[in-house]
Every structure is written in C-alpha cells, then in structure tokens.
Amino acid sequence: MRANMNYSRLRFAIAPMMDWTDRHCRFFHRRLTRHALLYTEMVVADAVIHGDRERLLGFHADEHPVALQLGGSEPRKLADAARIGAASGYDEINLNVGCPSDRVQSGTFGACLMRTPGLVADCVAAMKAAVAVPVTVKCRLGVDDQDTESALDAVADGVFAAGADALWVHARKAWLEGLSPKQNRDIPPLDYQRVYRLKARLPDRFVGINGGIATLDEAAAHLAHVDGVMLGRSAYHTPAILAEADRRFFDPGAVAADIAGVVDEMARYADAHIAAGGRLSHVTRHMVGLCHGLPGARRFRQILSTEATRPGADGRVLRAAFAAVAESAASEAA
Numbered sequence: 001m002r003a004n005m006n007y008s009r010l011r012f013a014i015a016p017m018m019d020w021t022d023r024h025c026r027f028f029h030r031r032l033t034r035h036a037l038l039y040t041e042m043v044v045a046d047a048v049i050h051g052d053r054e055r056l057l058g059f060h061a062d063e064h065p066v067a068l069q070l071g072g073s074e075p076r077k078l079a080d081a082a083r084i085g086a087a088s089g090y091d092e093i094n095l096n097v098g099c100p101s102d103r104v105q106s107g108t109f110g111a112c113l114m115r116t117p118g119l120v121a122d123c124v125a126a127m128k129a130a131v132a133v134p135v136t137v138k139c140r141l142g143v144d145d146q147d148t149e150s151a152l153d154a155v156a157d158g159v160f161a162a163g164a165d166a167l168w169v170h171a172r173k174a175w176l177e178g179l180s181p182k183q184n185r186d187i188p189p190l191d192y193q194r195v196y197r198l199k200a201r202l203p204d205r206f207v208g209i210n211g212g213i214a215t216l217d218e219a220a221a222h223l224a225h226v227d228g229v230m231l232g233r234s235a236y237h238t239p240a241i242l243a244e245a246d247r248r249f250f251d252p253g254a255v256a257a258d259i260a261g262v263v264d265e266m267a268r269y270a271d272a273h274i275a276a277g278g279r280l281s282h283v284t285r286h287m288v289g290l291c292h293g294l295p296g297a298r299r300f301r302q303i304l305s306t307e308a309t310r311p312g313a314d315g316r317v318l319r320a321a322f323a324a325v326a327e328s329a330a331s332e333a334a
Contacts, residue, residue: 005065005091005134007166007206011223012249013037014242015210015232016069016094016138018101025286026063027269029235031262032242035250038066042096042110045072045081057088067092069138071099073109073119075126086131092165093131095123097139097155100174111174114143114151121158134165138210140174141194148173148194156198156207166206168230169195196225216241216248223249237289259290263322267315280313287318296328 014021014029016039026038043056048070059066068085070093072078082093097120099110113120120137127135137159142151156167172188190212199207208228213219219229235242243262246254270283284304291297303321307313 005165007134007227009250010037010166010206011228012219012245013039013168013208013228013230014235015039015230016041016067016096017232017236018042018099020236020286022286023059023063024269024273024283025236026066027060028262028266028283028286029239029242030062031265032239032257033245034254035065035246036242037092038063039094040066040068040090042069042071042099043081045070045074045077048081048084049077053084053088057085057090059089061089065091067094067136069094069096071096071109073113073116073123075119075122078123079126079130082127082135083130086133090133092134092136093127094136094138094168095120095127097137098170098174100140100143100176111140111143111176114140114146114155114174117151117154117158120155121162124159124162124164128163135163136166136168137164138168138170140170141172141191143174143176146173148191152194152198153201156202156205160202160205166208166228168208168210168228169198171195171209171211192222192225199226216244220248236286238292239287239290240292260322260326263290263318267318270318271315274314279309280315280317281308284308284318291322291325294325294329295332296325299324299328 014036018041021039021041029038047056068090070078070081085093096110097113124135124137139155141148159167171190171192171194175188192209195209206227208230209222209226210230210232213222213229213231214234219231222229240259243257247256266283266287270280273283274280288301288304291300300321303317303324307317
C-alpha cells in the first residue's frame, strides 16, 4: 500500500497510544483486523534521526497498513524523520498535534502546536516535500481557552493547503494548564458536532474522528458524518471487538477472526520473540482484555498478569490462559 493509501476507502483506524501501540500490540491487533490502519506510538523526530532505528521503527511486515506518528515542531527535522520512516517501509507519516503531556509541552510540540497553525502547515509542507507516502495530522479541537471554531479551522485549513492527505481530530480540547495527560483523555467534554461541522465545511477533504468511541456501532454512526473513525482505549482494553471490524467497515463478506486461532498465532509469535531475547510479558501485556465478557475472562487475566512475568515463561502460558476460558465456557454450557 505504500505511496498508494486510498483514503476514499479508509474508514477505520486504531489510534496511536503512548506506551501501548508498540510493535507487539500492532501485530496482535492485525490478527484481529486485516484492514484497519494501525499507528505507532508517537516517536520524537530527534529520536528517529539520532536513535536506535530498529528499536524505534522496526515492525513486522504483517502490520501493513501501518503509519508512523512523529512528534516535533521543526520542519527540517520532521522532514528528515519522515524520510527515514518512509524508507523504513511505513505506509503513512502522521504529525502529532494533540498530545498534551508535560514532555511535549517542554518540547513545544504535540497539542501546543494548536496555537501555531502556520508552523504546523510549514511542518506538513516540509514532510510532504520529503516523502512520497501520505502525510497526515492528528489534532485536538483546540487548547486551553482557544475558541474551537477558529482554532480547528485554522489548523485544518493550513495543513490541507500544505498538502496533508488527511486530518484526524480528537474531539476534545486539550487543557495544558491544570490537567494531567490522563485527565485530558476524560475530563474535557467531547464535541463530536464540531468535527462534523468541519467535515461539512470541507467536503472534499478526509476528516476522521477520534475520542471516546467505545463500540463498532458508535463508529458506524459517526461515519454518517465523517470519513473515518479511530478507536483508542476501547480497541486496547476490549480488543475482541476488532474481530468484526473488517466485516463492518471494509468487506461485508469478511469472516470474523477466530479468537482461538489468534491466541495460537500469538503464542507462536511470543515464542519467536523470546527466542530473540524478549520476554513473554512484552507480548501478553497487550492481550489481557482479549476475553473481556467471556466466562473465564478473570482467570485469563490472572494467568497472564502473574505467570507471564515469571522466568522461563513462554507461549504455553498464553495457551493455558485461553484453555481456562474454554473450560469455563464448557462448564457454563453443561
């Protein structure tokens, strides 16, 4: 898909989430949905340029389509990092204009950039000039006391004029004064209607929505108003909902992922990761919510949370955890 991302067909994505959407998480999510666009955690441009690229940018070929999210505010550095990301094989390069953490505030990027739409446009223009793959932006409605009508319009108009291929909007403000990053995910009120108005004003541009969307039914309802929907925490905490995403949003004939088959694949993947020097918990920490709502789900969580961290733990622990779910289901049926 590289250099040919078809945004007219892109309807569903899994959000970039710091400390969560690493390569193991993305490989797991790809077992559940073959078509959703996956995103990396935000990687700072300086780290891409000067850091361990295999550790920061490495990914499995099965992850496609997969986008690299960059953090930064210097057009030249972002262009260099985008070039490296594209050469590494990413299908899209995304600029973070929404993260409210102290770390990004001190570096004057992330949500801070909502205050400088001209700089955001310059960053996008530099990235577009550097790569052939799509360049996109993920932003908030605004920050602190900004008026969300003018703030969001300014960013959107600037990035699209600079050549951005898509804009994803987290439908909340970011409060950089007085709220922690965690609080910024819950306390500022959601305003989906503001994103709908942006899309109505820009009918020929790809505008996607993110923030507080918990189910595929909710995602489908949003698609009546915007071009794409991005799930974050609900996809992470209850990943089994992704098993129906391909059928709902991409291919009515798609068959839902078989959870038992997913567990078996992930056990084999985990064993390969361990053989390369990794630990089982690097993989299973992303899978704790897989059996949410099923009989035996609590036992599944307990086994992964305790046994997966023990020395010598391997894919057998994951298989044993799922066997406990199967046993509970059989007991209920009896």
